[in-house]
Amino acid sequence: MEWLKKLAALLVLIGALNWGAIGLFEFNVVTEIFGSATTVTKVLYSLIGLSGVWLLLSKYKS
Template sequence: MEWLKKLAALLVLIGALNWGLIGLFKLNVVTEVFGSGSTVTQVLYSLIGLSGLWLLISKFKS
């Protein structure tokens, strides 16, 4: 399960950096790489959101 926690943390980090770039430079790296509204983009955003939720829940459980 440790690898899952590391993967979730990596995805949350990617999401945080992407939001930082959006806020500072209006640059969305995820949509630049995978395209706006593409299936890959939607899956990646969903995984990032679920990872954040999972880390939040696991933090309060421990």
């Protein structure tokens, strides 16, 4: 399960950096790489969101 926690942390970090780029530079790295409203983009955003929820819940579970 440790690998899952590391993967979730990596995805949350990617999401945080992307939101920082959007806020500071109005530049969305994910949509620049994968396109806007593509299936890959939607899946990636969903995985990032689920990773954040999973990390939050696992923090209070332990």
